[in-house]
Amino acid sequence: MDNLRPIECFVRAAELGSIAAAARKLGITPAAASQNIARLEETLGTRLMRRTTRRLALTEAGRVYLERVAPLLEALERAGDAAVALGGRPRGRLKIACSIAFGRHVLARLLPRFLAAYPEIAVELALGDISADHLGDDIDVSIRFQNQLEPGLISRRLLTVPIHLVASPAYLARAGTPRTPEALKDHDCLAFRFARNGRILPWGFVRDGARFEPPLGVKIVANDIDTLATLALAGQGITRLGAFLADPLIEEGRLVSLFARPGDGAALGTAAEGAASFADPEPLEIYVCVVDRLAETAKIRAFIDFVVEMLTGPWPPRSLSGG
Incomplete structure (x- = not known):
């Protein structure tokens, strides 16, 4: 040129x-x-x-x-x-943007396999909870939640990640267990604040097909999901975590998942108590995005094909569960 x-x-x-x-x-x-x-x-x-x-x-x-x-x-x-x-074959620097928590707990676990398959690619991760600007930040591909999608992006849905409302056994023993989302107003809630606009992330639920956001008794606010998880483990209250972060902590018994579907055994309380007032925490929809189809070089195409293969399907994907 x-x-x-x-x-x-x-x-x-x-x-x-x-x-x-x-x-x-x-x-x-x-x-x-x-x-x-x-x-x-x-x-x-x-x-x-x-x-x-x-x-x-x-x-x-x-x-x-x-x-x-x-x-x-x-x-x-x-x-x-x-x-x-x-x-050409996939080669060169590949700059990938995604949220901090998803990068730490999902993408970092998958990248060794990707780099083993494509040794001529060098990856740069741009982790942040502010949506990256593909052009201004020189991003090749981004992984975004549904509420981060923007006009002009070409996106492909990857998977749906369950959300858990969680607290430590110590907090629940001290403060009691909320039986419905509406009871969250009377509990210490650990909330996430968006850096870009200063809004607190709402805790969405779906009951009988209708979405709603209950009022929260916000005790601590942070702009990092891992920090909120650490505070929940320390017994400071209830927080909202994606399954990629919450699942291992729940399986180890360090956190308890609240508002589980009656009869599934994941939450405290009986099926009779929860049957009438049960509500699903609204899940995360995950997408892989590029700014233009013509921008899909061999390295970008290789990465998109890889994450589609690794992550598409029901939760948890086999690539993360060891299946």
Whole structure:
């Protein structure tokens, strides 16, 4: 793409707000990027940018040129990636974004098998509970919960993960066991707060086909699910955990799952007590996402095929349960 380098330098500098940032993105020196833009301006016979030591601004001609040329440059890059993907083997850096808890407790357990199958791929994990920006954060593929899906993403559903409302035996012995979700208002609840918008994650339930969110007696708020699990283990209250984190703790007897379906033996109380007021905790729907089909290079396609094979199906998938 060397013959397009001046255009590429101009577009990246306009997008990133500085020539130095464009140079880093392209792996060249700032001086080379500046010279490329100057050559482009000389070829066009007009100034595209006004550059000072503190800021970069497009001229009117620069804005018009960027509007026309940026989509063409992107299309060329994607066409090249698609052509390589058809004939190439999976290789290179693969940047994957997902939530912290899912990354720790699910993806980290699967990656050794993926890397053993594709030794020429190097993985970078971008773990965070703020939805990643595929373009701005240079993300190849993301794994998201349903409420993190955004317009413009192409998504494929992977699996449904059960949610458990859990507390330690010590907390339940001290505070009593809530029999219905409505009783949570009288208990110490350990809640998750979204970093992006500051909202507390609601605890959704489904009863007789209708979804509802009971009021909570929030005692502690944190923006990390593993921290909430640790607090629940320490007897500080009731929290909401995905099965990938909760299941082992429940099996070990360190946490108790509340509001289980009558007769399944997973919760305290009798079937008669719970039959009329039973409610299912709303599960997590998990998706794998890309920003564009043309962006699916060989390495991205290999990863999507891998997680579909490993995770699609009923919970727990065999890849995690050892079956």
